[in-house]
Amino acid sequence: MLIDGKAIAAEVRSEVADGARQFERAHGRPLGLRVVLLGDNPASQSYVRAKKKAAAEVGIDAETLLHPASMSQDDLLALLGELNADPAVDGILVQLPLPDGIDEAAIIHAIDPAKDVDGFHPENVGKLVLGEDTLEPCTPAGIVEVLRRSGVETSGAHAVVVGRSNIVGKPMASLLLRRGLDCTVTVCHSRTRDLAEITRQADILVAAIGRAEFVTADMVREGATVIDVGINRVEDLTRERGYRLVGDVDFEAVREKAAAITPVPGGVGPMTIAMLLHNTLRAAERRAA
Ligand code: GUN
Numbered sequence: 001m002l003i004d005g006k007a008i009a010a011e012v013r014s015e016v017a018d019g020a021r022q023f024e025r026a027h028g029r030p031l032g033l034r035v036v037l038l039g040d041n042p043a044s045q046s047y048v049r050a051k052k053k054a055a056a057e058v059g060i061d062a063e064t065l066l067h068p069a070s071m072s073q074d075d076l077l078a079l080l081g082e083l084n085a086d087p088a089v090d091g092i093l094v095q096l097p098l099p100d101g102i103d104e105a106a107i108i109h110a111i112d113p114a115k116d117v118d119g120f121h122p123e124n125v126g127k128l129v130l131g132e133d134t135l136e137p138c139t140p141a142g143i144v145e146v147l148r149r150s151g152v153e154t155s156g157a158h159a160v161v162v163g164r165s166n167i168v169g170k171p172m173a174s175l176l177l178r179r180g181l182d183c184t185v186t187v188c189h190s191r192t193r194d195l196a197e198i199t200r201q202a203d204i205l206v207a208a209i210g211r212a213e214f215v216t217a218d219m220v221r222e223g224a225t226v227i228d229v230g231i232n233r234v235e236d237l238t239r240e241r242g243y244r245l246v247g248d249v250d251f252e253a254v255r256e257k258a259a260a261i262t263p264v265p266g267g268v269g270p271m272t273i274a275m276l277l278h279n280t281l282r283a284a285e286r287r288a289a
Contacts, residue, residue, distance in 0.1 A: 001260040009270035016277045017058040030061040033091040033280045039069030039099050054273045069099040084112040090284035091117035117279040129174050135279050140172035142271030152225050159183040163208030207248040217253040226261040
């Protein structure tokens with residue numbers, strides 16, 4: 001089965017649009033999201049454009065704040081201070097990676113946890129690990145929604161997460177462990193010995209390595225659910241833009257073995273954006289309550 005992330009994301013966005021309308025009726029103002037981008041990384045620019053467009057479509061007042069890569073850390077901290085204090089701003093997202101010379105941790109710490117729609121602030125990360133209600137990182141939260149809405153059985157399943165990033169791998173492991181999902185979780189990474197032997201044990205395999213087509217068919221168990229988080233640009237001169245997007249999974253070969261698989265594009269990517277909108281609504285409702 002091909003998991004249609006685009007369709008599931010459209011469902012989530014439509015639910016958020018309903019919530020956004022209700023919020024505006026009750027509070028006399030739209031939801032507010034501010035996306036901060038430093039520099040001109042082409043992939044980051046494309047993600048930020050997609051986030052802003054999706055937010056506007058569900059009625060969120062979304063603004064992108066573009067600054068040069070040379071912006072100082074102090075100036076960025078001052079900007080975050082203003083956004084934290086602005087009552088019309090419900091969600092703040094600083095697009096990563098940040099330019100060299102800026103301390104990423106210091107920036108994430110400076111975002112009001114109540115407006116941290118990425119779920120990256122240590123207070124929110126701590127709550128996530130403890131299983132407390134919080135704003136959850138968008139990509140792993142989107143994967144949970146995909147599993148739920150596709151009817152994938154998680155209870156007692158062995159979930160293998162390949163990748164240990166703060167953005168995907170680590171929060172993904174915490175979510176899969178939670179009561180209600182109840183997976184047995186193994187986290188692998190670039191130094192893992194006998195990686196294929198471990199991934200072959202996965203009922204649910206989450207590939208978040210950041211290397212094009214890294215997961216090959218021999219690494220996948222027959223009947224597994226395969227979630228591909230990768231978005232890699234590989235040169236393709238037959239395309240007008242000169243590249244195409246491929247995931248971390250060798251899709252054509254692995255789809256023959258997997259019971260269910262997410263494509264790239266059209267799998268996890270749209271869900272990440274949908275969950276950002278969902279988090280913006282949740283952040284607003286929680287602050288208003
Ligand atoms: N860079 C890659 N993924 C993400 C994300 O989910 N949030 C932010 N802020 N930056 C990213």
